[in-house]
Amino acid sequence: MKSPSEPFFPDDADEPAGSIREEYERHGADAYYQQYGSTYRNPHEDSIVRCLRLATERWPLDLSRVLDLAAGSGEVTLALRDLGAKKIDAIDPFTAEAYAQRTGQLAEPFTFADIAAGALDGRRYSLIACSFALHLCEPSRLPGLMYQLSLVADSLLVLTPHKRPHIPREWGWESEGEFVVERVRTRFYRAAR
Numbered sequence: 001m002k003s004p005s006e007p008f009f010p011d012d013a014d015e016p017a018g019s020i021r022e023e024y025e026r027h028g029a030d031a032y033y034q035q036y037g038s039t040y041r042n043p044h045e046d047s048i049v050r051c052l053r054l055a056t057e058r059w060p061l062d063l064s065r066v067l068d069l070a071a072g073s074g075e076v077t078l079a080l081r082d083l084g085a086k087k088i089d090a091i092d093p094f095t096a097e098a099y100a101q102r103t104g105q106l107a108e109p110f111t112f113a114d115i116a117a118g119a120l121d122g123r124r125y126s127l128i129a130c131s132f133a134l135h136l137c138e139p140s141r142l143p144g145l146m147y148q149l150s151l152v153a154d155s156l157l158v159l160t161p162h163k164r165p166h167i168p169r170e171w172g173w174e175s176e177g178e179f180v181v182e183r184v185r186t187r188f189y190r191a192a193r
């Protein structure tokens with residue numbers, strides 16, 4: 001099996017050439033991760049670790065019950081554990097094997113569409129973290145997804161190599177700030193109710 005390369009490309013970076021990017025664009029994100037999810041690794045993991053440490057220094061993050069959304073192979077889970085988080089739930093429909101291997105935990109297999117349809121109803125998290133993934137959600141589903149997330153947590157951290165997605169207040173979240181480290185943007189939001 002081919003191993004996954006970079007299924008995400010910073011807006012302002014030199015774009016890597018090659019067949020993997022073409023394949024990703026041709027088949028779409030879901031098919032890409034269905035095929036390569038079990039061996040997924042983020043080559044920018046060091047930047048994620050740095051961004052999360054800086055985020056905890058900059059904002060009053062409550063790490064008592066975290067949701068790692070689109071958790072990959074546990075990049076955020078492992079970094080937040082090192083920063084003191086004890087209880088982290090993970091969701092990812094395609095990387096259960098990679099996530100379990102590195103974290104020793106299970107990831108629930110919900111998709112963005114499931115969550116937009118209410119799959120997390122009744123839950124409560126102190127913080128949702130979504131790294132390198134929100135740009136993969138179909139634009140038409142984003143408002144519903146973001147609104148549902150605002151019903152289960154008061155705080156949201158988004159790490160992204162992209163400028164998108166822009167999350168307006170009408171989707172249930174108020175921006176509290178952003179910083180950029182090694183071309184990774186870290187954005188903090190509070191639920192706007």
Ligand SMILES: C[S@@+](CC[C@H](N)C(=O)[O-])C[C@H]1O[C@@H](n2cnc3c(N)ncnc32)[C@H](O)[C@@H]1O
Binds near residue numbers: 095
């Ligand atoms: C670039 S990876 C990011 C993983 C990890 N959070 C990180 O920072 O490395 C994108 C993740 O989104 C997940 N994903 C792709 N399509 C999805 C969908 N429709 N619903 C939920 N997650 C999805 C993939 O399985 C993958 O783990």
